[in-house]
Amino acid sequence: MKLRLLEWLVCPACSKPFSHTPLACVGDETTEGLLSCDCGCCYPIVGGIPRVVEDAFVLFSAFAEKYADLIPNARPVRVDNHPSGEALRRTRESFGYQWTAFSTMVVDFRENFLEYIHPIKPSFFPGKRGLDVGCGFGRHIANAAQFGAEMVGIDISSAIDVTYENTRNLSNVHLVQADVYRMPFRRGTFDFAYSIGVLHHLPDPEAGFRQLVSVVRPEGVVFIWVYSKKRRVVNALLEGARMFTTRLSPRVQMALSWVAAAVDWGGFVVPHRVLSGLPGIGPVVRRLTVPRLKVYGNYPFQVAWADWFDRLAAPIRFYYNDKDLDAWLKRSDLGRTLVSPTGLFGWRAYGERVKQAHISTRS
Known part of the structure; x- marks a missing residue:
């Protein structure tokens, strides 16, 4: 964490400034430390990143054990306690896995x-x-x-x-x-x-x-x-599939999204790339092609795969x-x-x- 960030950070519970306790530094950056507030809130800095989430000491239990004597009042709070806790937990896990x-x-x-x-x-x-x-x-x-x-x-x-x-x-x-x-x-x-x-x-x-x-x-x-x-039919079909796919494990979701991306890529994106590059008909193909093929045609397969994982795995849309x-x-x-x-x-x-x-x- 660069020290300049402290100018803008406040406690999300009371909006007061944090006290900063550096525990490990590299140059002028804090790689491990604590952010604490007079209201009793305390959050770790782990891997150079402030972890200002309610369950930070659960997520980073090794840090909590290492510096237990410095955080006696830190009470682990699970994200499930949030009013939308289960949905947030699943969303956090899904996108953490994806990226x-x-x-x-x-x-x-x-x-x-x-x-x-x-x-x-x-x-x-x-x-x-x-x-x-x-x-x-x-x-x-x-x-x-x-x-x-x-x-x-x-x-x-x-x-x-x-x-x-x-x-x-x-x-x-x-x-x-x-x-x-x-x-x-x-x-x-x-x-x-x-x-x-x-x-x-x-x-x-x-x-x-x-x-x-x-x-x-x-x-x-x-x-x-x-x-x-706008794409009411496509959205409805996708949501129908998601009733099943969002219940699967991330590994299975990853495999299914690869299959969907491979069909999409091989059946549409690659033919578009080939045809749009042909003399004579190329300009016509490029003019008539739907925008999504033009977009994916500019990117490697991994981008389509990641987007399909998002479509099939994200808990909420x-x-x-x-x-x-x-x-x-x-x-x-x-x-x-x-x-x-x-x-x-x-x-x-x-x-x-x-x-x-x-x-x-x-x-």
């Missing part, structure tokens, strides 16, 4: 990131401080940091460790293992915050969105991407339309809003926080 399995940054995902955040350009980022909610294995936060922003990323799962490895060469990236419903940041800390492909996996997506807005400064920017309701997102933006008092589709698959939403607006984080 540990698909940890390699096979491409830079720059164009992918820009498509999700359109109409924002790379020139938006320099000199700003941003938050990536649900950073997964780090593909989006890496691009935002490379564009020039000082970035903080949170993820509730062990995927945060994958992001750490994938961004450790970026001095302007800070990471925290944290729950979007209990974010450990001062209100108004960030110039912008985004969540791409994450909110629709939460038990209460709009509540997560309100938390996102709450940590952005007045006149700051919020942008998100979520699944679309919600779908939205433009009216839903317009309502979110309005209820959060955001101005200069823009909602736009990314084909049939999803919706982008953009808004700017109105100066002096009060954002309620309650349901």
Whole structure:
């Protein structure tokens, strides 16, 4: 953990600043330590990452045993005690497994990131401080940091460790293992915050969105991407399959997603690649091809495999339309809003926080 991160961290229970006890350091970074608050809350720093989740000393029991004399008041709290605890636990396990399995940054995902955040350009980022909610294995936060922003990323799962490895060469990236419903940041800390492909996996997506807005400064920017309701038949078929696949073990889910990706890849993506490269008919094929084939045609097989795992394994999936997102933006008092589709698959939403607006984080 870089010491600069302490400027923005607060206890999620009482919103007071943490006291920092470094226990092991490499250079100017704390690799092991404690964050404690006068209210009695205490959280470990493990592997260079603050673990600001309720059950941190359960997840990192070896740390708790090693430093037991320093944390006498730390009481392990399991995530099941959260109002949506079981759903959060399963979601955390699923995405931790997914991004540990698909940890390699096979491409830079720059164009992918820009498509999700359109109409924002790379020139938006320099000199700003941003938050990536649900950073997964780090593909989006890496691009935002490379564009020039000082970035903080949170993820509730062990995927945060994958992001750490994938961004450790970026001095302007800070990471925290944290729950979007209990974010450990001062209100108004960030110039912008985004969540791409994450909110629709939460038990209460709009509540997560309100938390996102709450940590952005007045006149700051919020942008998100979520699944679309447009493909009603496809979504219905997928949800029918998910009634079965979400009950399977991760190993079986991994095997099934490989089969689905192989059929998708071999039956559609590869033929598109071949035909679009042929003289004469190539331009016609590229013009008539559905957007998803163009997207997957630019990536290696692993990307399709990871996406199929997400479709079949994620415990929760919600779908939205433009009216839903317009309502979110309005209820959060955001101005200069823009909602736009990314084909049939999803919706982008953009808004700017109105100066002096009060954002309620309650349901």
